[in-house]
Structure formats: C-alpha cells, structure tokens
Amino acid sequence: MTLEDRLGREITGGVLFDSFNRGRYATDASFYQIMPAGVVVPRSIEEALRALAICRDAGRKVTPRGGGTSQCGQTVNDGIVIDLSKHLNRMISLDVENNSCVVEPGIVLDDLNRQLKKHGLWFPVDVSTASRATIGGMAGNNSCGGRSLRYGTMRDNTLSMDAALADGRLLHFGEVTRDLAQLNSGNGGLDLFRDMLDLGAREAAEIAEKFPKVQRRVGGYNLDALVPRNAPNNLAHLLVGSEGTLAFTTQVELKLWPVIRNKVLGVCHFGSFYEAMDAAQHLVKLRPIAVELVDRTMLSLGREIAMFQPIIAAAVRGDPDAVLIVEFAEEDQAENLRRLKRLGELMADLGFGWDQPKRKWGGVVEISEPGLQTGIAEFRAAGLNVMMSMKQEGKPVSFVEDCAVPLPHLADYTERLNAIFAKHGTSGTMYAHASEGCLHVRPVLNLKLEKDVKAMRAIAEETFAMVREYKGSHSGEHGDGIVRSEFHETMFGERIIADFREVKHRFDPDNVLNPGKIVDAPKMDDRALFRYAPNYRVGDLKTALDWSAYPGAGGGFQGAVEMCNNNGACRKLEGGVMCPSYRTTRDEKDVTRGRANTLRLAISGQLGLDALASDEMMDTLKLCVSCKACRHECPTGVDMAKMKIEVLAARVAKHGLSLRDRLVGYLPRYAGLAARFAPLANWRNDSPLLRKLFEKFAGISAQRDLPKWRRDVFKVGVEAMGPADGREVVLFADTFNRAYERENLEAALRVLLAGGYRVHIPEPADRGRPLCCGRTFLSAGLVDDARAELDRLVATYAPFAQRGVPIVGLEPSCLLTLRDELLSLRSDEAAKSLSAQALLFEEFLVREAAAGRLRLPLGPIAGTALVHGHCHQKSFGAFKSVEQALRLVPDLNVETIESSCCGMAGAFGYGADTYQASMDMAELSLLPAIRRAEEATLIVADGTSCRHQIADGTDRAALHVARVLAMSLDRTRSNP
Incomplete structure (x- = not known):
C-alpha cells in the first residue's frame, strides 16, 4: 500500500498528492521552492498525530504548516506537509481572571483577538501578517510584532505548549524546577x-x-x-523558535493582556534617513510602545496604491526621506497627549524644524483620529507587500531582512549597509521596527540572474559580519529557515552549533521533523532550491489581453503572475472583500495566492504540457468569482479576475465552449429574441422537468430561478432629452437593466432629468442590436467577441467622451469594464477618452454635488437604507459614492453591510457545481445582516447579481440607488 493510500484510508481530511496541490505548498513567502511529496489537511489533532505516525513509519519527513507566510523558507520541504490552518483553529479554553488562554496551533491571530476582544483582552504579538499568521507558526518563528518594545516576543508570551515528539510521545512543556520534582517517574519526557x-x-x-x-x-x-x-525554567521556550524541528505542537497556552483603549501617534518627519535612525535612540526614552520606520521608497510606492493614497496624504507632510511613527498607548489618554507634546519638544531639542534645511528638516504630525490611526497601521503592516509591488524584474529580497543591532549603532549600521548594497550594484528598502534596532531591509535583486545571486551571497556575508561587530543578531524576527541557518556557526561559534545539533538529535534522532532548518542546513544560495531555479523558463505566450504594464515575457502576463510574493494577504478571514471563496473553503486552492502559484507553475512547464488549459487549472479557478477584490486589496496588485480571462481564453481555444458558456457568453446577442418570446423563454422557471434538463445539459442549478425575460424592454435610441442648455450626459443602458429591470434605467433617467441634465441614450453607430460592454463574453473566455462589442460601444460613445460628456452607467460590472478591461483590449485615444469619462450613476451625482452643480428636489424618506456594495465598486474605490448619494436624501439613515462578495457573481451563482459555494459566500455576512433588518428598512444594492442573490436568500427586494433617489423625488411631489 502506498503512503497516499494509507493516509487516504486513515485520514478523513484532505490527502493531496497530485502535482497541482503539491505545487501550491511548494513555496512560502521566501524565494525558495521545494516540491513536497504530499499534503495532509487533518480535521483534528488526533488525525494530525496519526498522519505524523504514518509518515514516520514510511520514513518520510514531516513539515507542519500554518499560514505559509514564512520569510526564510521554514515551511517548505520535500516530505509531507501537514496544514493545520483549515481545521485546527479553535480556542480550547479561556481564563479571563488569569489573563490566559489555550489554543490549537492553526488559529489565526486576528481570529483569536476577535474572540478575546469582547473580554477586554488581546494577544499583543501583533505581527504584520496577523490576518493569516497562525499561533503555531508564530511560536515556531518566535514572532515579535511591532509593539515588542512593551509586550516582548512570542517567547515572552508563551506560558506552555503541548507537543508530540517524532516518536509519538505527547508531552507537556512548561515551567519546571531544576530537580523536575513536579514530574512523576512515569512521565515520558x-x-x-x-x-x-x-x-x-x-x-x-x-x-x-x-x-x-x-x-x-x-x-x-x-x-x-x-x-x-532563580525562577523556574520554562521548557516551552525551547520549542518557541524551533521552526517545527523538535516537536509537533498540539496546543499553546498564551499570556493575554488588556486591550489598548487609547492611543495617539506622532509621525516624525526627517529630511535625512541617517538623522531618523540616529533619533530613534532618543525617541524611545519617552516610553512609547512602538517606533516604526517608513522610508522614502515605501512612501513613494504607497502613493501609487489607491487604498493607501488618502492615508499618506493625511499623515505625511512634504517630501521626507523617512518618517518614524511613534505610538503612545497608556490607559490615560491625557498622558498620551502629554507624551505626544513632549515628542514635539524632543524633536525641537534635537534640532529638527519644518523651516530647517534638508539635513535637519522635520517635525511631528499628530494623529489622534482613530480611523486615520487604523489606516496608518494597515499601511505599515502592508510594508512587505507594498515593497514587492514594484513592477520590475528585480524585487526587494529577504535574506538580511531583520538583523537587529543595539539602537546607538542603528544609524551607522544602516549607512554602512547602504554602502554594501551600492558596492554590489543595488539599493535597498528599509522599514519597520526602529524602536528595536530591527529594520526590515531588502536589497533589490533579480534572483533569476546568476550575478544577482552572487551579489546576494556577498551582501549576506558582509552584512552578518557587520552585525556581529555591533554585537547584534542576524535573525531579529523572522527566524532562520534556509536563509540564515547556514550562518549560525559564524554567529554563535562551533561549540554552540554542536549544542544545537545535540538538542535536535535528542528530540528527533531520525531527523523526521522539518530537517534542514537551524542545523545541517543547505547553502542559502543553492539555486536548485529557488522558486526561480536555473532551469526556470516561460515560453512565448500569446495573450488575449494587454499585459504591457508588467515586466517579463509573454506580453507581461508572466510578470503579472509573478507579482504574487506568497505573503498571503488574500488569506484574511474578515475585513475588505478578498478572497470570498477562501473564506468559505479555507483551501489553499481557493485563495488568490494558491491560484497565482498554480499559474506560475503552469506557464513555466512545471505542471506538464497544456497545463494552462487543463481541467486541473479550471478546477483551480472554479471558485474564483472574478470579484476584483485582489486587484484593489492585494498590495502587490495581483489581478486574478483578469488572469482568469486569459485562462478561459486558452481553455476555449483548446477545448471549445460548453453549452453553459454559450448561454452565458452570448446572452446580449439573443436577448432581443428572448424578449419577444418572453413567456416561452421563462417557461424553464415554471417547469420542474426543464429545470432538471437545464441542470443536466447546461449545468444551471435547478435550485435557482433564472432572471425573468420581459417584452417591455427599455428602448434606446433617444438622441437627447431634457433642456437644450442642460449639462450633457450619456446614459449607458446595459443589457441586464435594459432586458430585466428597466425600472432602474427609468429611475435614473427621471433623476437626471429632474436635475436639469440633457440626457443622451444613443443607438449604436452601426444601428444594430443595443450596445454591450462585453462582460458576459469575457466571463466565458470569448475575448474576440468582447472586443467586437467594445468596438461598437467605443464607436458610439467616444464622440461624446472626446468632448467631455460623462458616460454614466448603472450596473457596476458593466460600467467598470470601460475603466478596466477596455484598456486591456484596445489602447487607442478613443478608448482612453471613453474610459476616462465612464462613471457610475452615483459617482456622477456625487461629483456634481461636490462641484455645486446638482439641483435635485429630493423629499424626505424617514427610515434606514441598508447598503450592500458590489465587489467591483469596492475594487475601484467607487462604493463611497453610493453612501454619499443616498445621504443626499433628507432624513434617510444610511448603514453599510460589512460584506464580501454576495456570491452570485454573474453566472457563478447559477452553476449547478457552484450553487452551494455561492450560498456559502452569501451566508458569511450579507444574508444574515438582511434577515436581521426590520421590514421597513430599504435594502440597497446596485449590482444585478447582488439583488438576485438577496431575493433568493431572504425573499427581500433590493433596490438600485437610482430607485431610492426616484422615490425621494416622488416624496417631494406628494409633499409640496
């Protein structure tokens, strides 16, 4: 019996031995790649230990894995990976009185802190990857976080651990006296x-x-x-930082702290990076809980990322070379404000002033507003991904990434470090924990090039020598892994290294547990272990879309795929939208990172011939709802929705279209015919037999009603309506609202006319069927057909756009295609002008209101509007306009549902094979929030799919914002 067969027989969780799944676990957030023999995803601790025993019997290595965000290659190996993050994520017990809890190793830090918050407690080792870092992984690395100045490291906050040795013995590691008197003679350890x-x-x-x-x-x-x-020894602290090489953790007892209730930030500006580093040793004397560095490079990159632009604009003055974010968080807010004032005085005492020349230019921007504080924290936490957002072949590389030196040496250390980088023909990025003398430092290198690999080796050796000179540590936060383990002998000496080997052998004599880390490690520059090994090649790729904004071959598609650095921001479980499918399945296959890894392996030939168009690739992308959340929320800009179009196009070219793809893709072309025969076209909804036949032959779920066709479709071809001297606007009548919900277009038209606008609804330039954005064709991989539809649309609308007339649409997925995919299909001036003028209905109104041009006679609506945002609105920063437009209505209270994707996502929710996933996504937060709403509450959703999902899941009718505004107009007329 094979190992896979035995594991499959005895483990009820996932047993994954195919190349696609193994490939998804071959990398972490380091630059290494080692293909595992297999992956096990146990459902319980007992199953995890059973898998360990089976692997030991088979002579296989075992590597425990949490979020897979390790910077140094800790979680990659060629044995069996045991993924603890999906199921082993419970808080086992909580002792509020004694400020402690016991957790399983797979629990994510943010999830733990959400559970603790209601008790006024938190676990304060606040690593930047808190949304996906597991406690087991943090213990394995001895993680630190940004506030270790006050709270210490993972080791300082670990009370005890239960863990199994490789031989199966389950032991408790905690405080012991030197004579071990508290242990009985039968204790196996x-x-x-x-x-x-x-x-x-x-x-x-x-x-x-x-x-x-x-x-x-x-x-x-x-x-x-x-x-x-004098105090007892805590043997758990030997396991902390051991990177899974000594024992297999089953539970961790943690020390908890009261939550931070009050805080203020001082953003200290410096015209010179050296001066900023020199100032850190003085700033910590004010006893802040953190002093975090953001350098010029990170600020510059952050200004190019939409989600961070307003944060930087509000917090950063002028053009600093560096800022230090100083955080005070005492219980007494008055004390925080006193220290903040003293911070300004200290900066002045050090000679910094806003009116000083470059060398001593600087000052403090005080931040007390909680929302902005949160935004600054999120920007700093995204530091790695912000740095990795560089669209070039070279990227900031982690290997001297978190050396720590005593604070008095920090300025000289960083200056000498920059000199080392320059000596080897590169420069570096620096950010993070200035308060601890531990900066995240990454020289920019292209590890596909032998010369840059040699430069990396030389930089490492020279940097570590300098760190030893300053009596610092070459590993200050992110552990050893493959990157630094090799250098332990020069750091600690031969005798200590012999001690390390003795510990490893005593715990794990057969070298089963994650070998090659800490002791007996390979060379850090062994290119055979790299993600981009010497034989890494991507052949010529004929792409359907324009990827020229990215580096690399294949028209830049390769570069776009390789933007994923595996840091795993897409694995977050709450907040934002990304990644809705992962939130329901917690499978690596269904997260943006897993998909990007699979694409990279496929285009580089590591998954066999034609992998891009394979069934396995389609399974990888099956639950991707093309929500575009990753486009906005992934700080490196991985746009999986756009990449999926390429895969679908390759699939169509190789295998042709399924019946379902034809029905979905060509909907705009048969919509007119279906409307004429609406009763017949709608028969499927009323016939159980037809429902079953559609499910069997077209893959459309029998559990869903299809949108109902209607004969009275919205008519286009109106050259102009409204006053001749009114400001012009084009109303884009998309297929969905035109054919199914004409009330929305009529409401929008009424609102625009009431505002005094001159509205155009032109017929196509070719006088053929109504215009279409091509969205349905793109969702089926029919890129040429989508281009043809967009060509017609550009020909009709560009003359308006080129003279500055806004193109206003109601359906987010359709209108925003003009701001996104249109420019990936054609780059001429006509397309660019149209894209620049494309606005959602509410964006247009809010812009007009801000300019003082909106004159709408809106009447009061007493009550609440509960709003769900379309994913594409959120991706393009357009959702705020929905809220702002609704607030134009007098007396209307506007509340937002904190939701991810509704789950319908166009045709996704109608699929027989994706229906349940669709409902699971909706049940995460959207549908429960609507069920809790009072009957009189208005439910608002701009997306056609969103409205249908809400109706199916709650029997509540959701309205487009245009209809709410039209209702408000009616209130004016009825209450003159």
Missing part, C-alpha cells in the same frame, strides 16, 4: 527534560558569552531558556 537542563547548566558560560544581548534575537535554539536561574 523526564529523561529528555533532565538532559536539556543539564545541557543548559553545562553550557551556561558559553551561552552567556555567545548569545547576542538584544531582545530581537530569535536565531538558533533558545538554549538560554535552559540555564540555571
């Missing part, structure tokens, strides 16, 4: 614990001499936890 304490006593002097005296020292095994001291 008694001899092991005694040996470890004896090692600590034997090596105490060597440990004291060789271990760096900085808090941010997370390299090697924590032998200092074993040395004799």
Whole structure:
C-alpha cells in the first residue's frame, strides 16, 4: 500500500498528492521552492498525530504548516506537509481572571483577538501578517510584532505548549524546577527534560558569552531558556523558535493582556534617513510602545496604491526621506497627549524644524483620529507587500531582512549597509521596527540572474559580519529557515552549533521533523532550491489581453503572475472583500495566492504540457468569482479576475465552449429574441422537468430561478432629452437593466432629468442590436467577441467622451469594464477618452454635488437604507459614492453591510457545481445582516447579481440607488 493510500484510508481530511496541490505548498513567502511529496489537511489533532505516525513509519519527513507566510523558507520541504490552518483553529479554553488562554496551533491571530476582544483582552504579538499568521507558526518563528518594545516576543508570551515528539510521545512543556520534582517517574519526557537542563547548566558560560544581548534575537535554539536561574525554567521556550524541528505542537497556552483603549501617534518627519535612525535612540526614552520606520521608497510606492493614497496624504507632510511613527498607548489618554507634546519638544531639542534645511528638516504630525490611526497601521503592516509591488524584474529580497543591532549603532549600521548594497550594484528598502534596532531591509535583486545571486551571497556575508561587530543578531524576527541557518556557526561559534545539533538529535534522532532548518542546513544560495531555479523558463505566450504594464515575457502576463510574493494577504478571514471563496473553503486552492502559484507553475512547464488549459487549472479557478477584490486589496496588485480571462481564453481555444458558456457568453446577442418570446423563454422557471434538463445539459442549478425575460424592454435610441442648455450626459443602458429591470434605467433617467441634465441614450453607430460592454463574453473566455462589442460601444460613445460628456452607467460590472478591461483590449485615444469619462450613476451625482452643480428636489424618506456594495465598486474605490448619494436624501439613515462578495457573481451563482459555494459566500455576512433588518428598512444594492442573490436568500427586494433617489423625488411631489 502506498503512503497516499494509507493516509487516504486513515485520514478523513484532505490527502493531496497530485502535482497541482503539491505545487501550491511548494513555496512560502521566501524565494525558495521545494516540491513536497504530499499534503495532509487533518480535521483534528488526533488525525494530525496519526498522519505524523504514518509518515514516520514510511520514513518520510514531516513539515507542519500554518499560514505559509514564512520569510526564510521554514515551511517548505520535500516530505509531507501537514496544514493545520483549515481545521485546527479553535480556542480550547479561556481564563479571563488569569489573563490566559489555550489554543490549537492553526488559529489565526486576528481570529483569536476577535474572540478575546469582547473580554477586554488581546494577544499583543501583533505581527504584520496577523490576518493569516497562525499561533503555531508564530511560536515556531518566535514572532515579535511591532509593539515588542512593551509586550516582548512570542517567547515572552508563551506560558506552555503541548507537543508530540517524532516518536509519538505527547508531552507537556512548561515551567519546571531544576530537580523536575513536579514530574512523576512515569512521565515520558523526564529523561529528555533532565538532559536539556543539564545541557543548559553545562553550557551556561558559553551561552552567556555567545548569545547576542538584544531582545530581537530569535536565531538558533533558545538554549538560554535552559540555564540555571532563580525562577523556574520554562521548557516551552525551547520549542518557541524551533521552526517545527523538535516537536509537533498540539496546543499553546498564551499570556493575554488588556486591550489598548487609547492611543495617539506622532509621525516624525526627517529630511535625512541617517538623522531618523540616529533619533530613534532618543525617541524611545519617552516610553512609547512602538517606533516604526517608513522610508522614502515605501512612501513613494504607497502613493501609487489607491487604498493607501488618502492615508499618506493625511499623515505625511512634504517630501521626507523617512518618517518614524511613534505610538503612545497608556490607559490615560491625557498622558498620551502629554507624551505626544513632549515628542514635539524632543524633536525641537534635537534640532529638527519644518523651516530647517534638508539635513535637519522635520517635525511631528499628530494623529489622534482613530480611523486615520487604523489606516496608518494597515499601511505599515502592508510594508512587505507594498515593497514587492514594484513592477520590475528585480524585487526587494529577504535574506538580511531583520538583523537587529543595539539602537546607538542603528544609524551607522544602516549607512554602512547602504554602502554594501551600492558596492554590489543595488539599493535597498528599509522599514519597520526602529524602536528595536530591527529594520526590515531588502536589497533589490533579480534572483533569476546568476550575478544577482552572487551579489546576494556577498551582501549576506558582509552584512552578518557587520552585525556581529555591533554585537547584534542576524535573525531579529523572522527566524532562520534556509536563509540564515547556514550562518549560525559564524554567529554563535562551533561549540554552540554542536549544542544545537545535540538538542535536535535528542528530540528527533531520525531527523523526521522539518530537517534542514537551524542545523545541517543547505547553502542559502543553492539555486536548485529557488522558486526561480536555473532551469526556470516561460515560453512565448500569446495573450488575449494587454499585459504591457508588467515586466517579463509573454506580453507581461508572466510578470503579472509573478507579482504574487506568497505573503498571503488574500488569506484574511474578515475585513475588505478578498478572497470570498477562501473564506468559505479555507483551501489553499481557493485563495488568490494558491491560484497565482498554480499559474506560475503552469506557464513555466512545471505542471506538464497544456497545463494552462487543463481541467486541473479550471478546477483551480472554479471558485474564483472574478470579484476584483485582489486587484484593489492585494498590495502587490495581483489581478486574478483578469488572469482568469486569459485562462478561459486558452481553455476555449483548446477545448471549445460548453453549452453553459454559450448561454452565458452570448446572452446580449439573443436577448432581443428572448424578449419577444418572453413567456416561452421563462417557461424553464415554471417547469420542474426543464429545470432538471437545464441542470443536466447546461449545468444551471435547478435550485435557482433564472432572471425573468420581459417584452417591455427599455428602448434606446433617444438622441437627447431634457433642456437644450442642460449639462450633457450619456446614459449607458446595459443589457441586464435594459432586458430585466428597466425600472432602474427609468429611475435614473427621471433623476437626471429632474436635475436639469440633457440626457443622451444613443443607438449604436452601426444601428444594430443595443450596445454591450462585453462582460458576459469575457466571463466565458470569448475575448474576440468582447472586443467586437467594445468596438461598437467605443464607436458610439467616444464622440461624446472626446468632448467631455460623462458616460454614466448603472450596473457596476458593466460600467467598470470601460475603466478596466477596455484598456486591456484596445489602447487607442478613443478608448482612453471613453474610459476616462465612464462613471457610475452615483459617482456622477456625487461629483456634481461636490462641484455645486446638482439641483435635485429630493423629499424626505424617514427610515434606514441598508447598503450592500458590489465587489467591483469596492475594487475601484467607487462604493463611497453610493453612501454619499443616498445621504443626499433628507432624513434617510444610511448603514453599510460589512460584506464580501454576495456570491452570485454573474453566472457563478447559477452553476449547478457552484450553487452551494455561492450560498456559502452569501451566508458569511450579507444574508444574515438582511434577515436581521426590520421590514421597513430599504435594502440597497446596485449590482444585478447582488439583488438576485438577496431575493433568493431572504425573499427581500433590493433596490438600485437610482430607485431610492426616484422615490425621494416622488416624496417631494406628494409633499409640496
């Protein structure tokens, strides 16, 4: 019996041995790639331990894995990966009185803190990857977070751990006295614990001499936890930072802290990076809980990312070379404000002023508004991804990434480090924990090039030598992995390295658990282990869309795919929209990162011939709803919706169209005929037999009603309506509102005319069927047909757009196609002018109101409007306009549903094979929120799909914002 067969027989969770799934676990957030033999996703701790035992019996290595966000290659290996993040994510117990809890290793930090918040507690090791980092992974790395100045590291906040040794013994690691008197003779770990304490006593002097005296020292095994001291030794602290090489964690007991209730930020500006680094040692004397660096490069890149632009505009003055974000968070807000004032005085004492020349230019921007504080924290937390958003072959590379030096040396260290980078022909980015002398430093290199790999090696050796000179640590937060383990001997000396090997052998004599980390590691520059190995090649790719904004071959499609750095921001479970399918399945296959990895492996030939058009690739993208959330929320700009179009186009070219694809894709072309025979076309909804036949032959779920065709479709071809001297606007009558919900277009037309606008609804320039944006064709991979439809639309609308007339639409997915995919299909001036003038209905109204040009006689609507935002509105920063437009209505209270994708997503929710996933997405937050709403509450949703999903899931009718505004007009008329 094969290992796969045995695991499949004894494990009820996932057992994944195919190349596509293994490929998704071959990388973490480092630059390494090692293909595992298989992946197990256990449903319980018992199953995880059973898998460990089976693998041990088969002589296979085992690597435990959480969020897979390791920077140094800790979670890649060629054995069996055990993914703990999907199922092993419970808080087992909570002791509020004693500020502690016990959790399973797969629980995500943000999820844990959401559960703790209602008790006034939190776990404060606030790593930037908190939305996807698991506690087990954080323990494995000895994570630190931005506020370790006050709260310490993971080690400082771990009370105990339960873990299994490779031989199956399940042990409790916690506080012990030197004589181990509290352990009975039957304890299976008694001899092991005694040996470890004896090692600590034997090596105490060597440990004291060789271990760096900085808090941010997370390299090697924590032998200092074993040395004799007055207090008990905590053996769990030996496991913390061991990177899964000593034992398999089953639960962790954590120390908890009261939540931060009050805080203020001081954004200290510096005209010189050196001066900023020199100032850090003085700023910490004010006892902040954090001092975080953001350098010029990060500010510049952040200004190019839509979600961060307003934050930087509000918090940053002028053009600083660096800013230090100083955070005060005492219980007494008055004390925070006093310290903030003292911060300004200290900056002045140090000679900084807004009117000083470049070298001493600077000052403090005070931030007390909570929303802006949150935005600044999110920007800083996204530092890695912001840096990786560079659209070029070279990227900031993590290998000297978190060295820590004593604060008095920080300025000289960074200056010398920049000199090392320049010596090797590159420059670097720097940000993060200035308060701890631990900056995230990444030189920009292209690791596909041998010369840059050699430069990396030289930079590492010279940097680590300098760190030793300053008596710092070469690993200050993100652990060892493959990147730094090789250099332990020069850092700690031969004797300590021998001690590390002794610990590893004593715990894991057969080298089962995650070998090659901390001890006996490969060379960090072994290119055979790289994501871009020497034989990495992407052949010529004929792409359907324009990818010229990205570097690389294949028209830039390769470069777009490779923008994913595996940091996993798409794995967040709450907040924003990304990634709705992952939120329901928690499968690596169904997250943007997993899809991007699969695409990269496919186009580089690592998944076999024609992998891009394969059934396995379609399965990978099956639950991608093309919500475009990743386009907006992924800080490196991975646009999976656009990439899916390429895959669908390749699929159509290879295999042709299914009946379902034909029905969906060609809908705009048969809509007119269906409207003429509406009763016949709607027969399917009323016939159980036809429902079953549609499901069997067209793959359309029998559980869904299809939108009802109507004979009285909205007519186009109106040259102009409204006053001759009114401001001109073109109303785009999209297929969905025109054919199914003409009331929305009529409402929009009434509102525009009431505002005094001159409205055009032109017929196509070719006088053929009504205009279409091509969206349905793109969703079926019919790119040429989509281009043909957009050509007709451009020919009709461009003459208006070129003279500055806004093109206003109601359906977000249709209108925003003109701002997005249109420019990927044609780049001429006519298309660009049309794209620039394309506005959603509410965007147009809000813009007009802001300019003082909107004159609408709106009457009051007493009550509440509960609003769900369309994913594409959120992706393009257009959702705020919906709220603002509704607030034009007197007396209307506007509330927003914090929701991800509704789950319908065009044709996705109608699929027989995707119906349940569709409903699961809707049930995450949208449908429960609507069910809780009072009957009189107006439900507002601009998307056709969203309205249908709401109706199907709650029997509540949702309205387009245009209809709410039209209702408000009616209130004026009825209440003169």
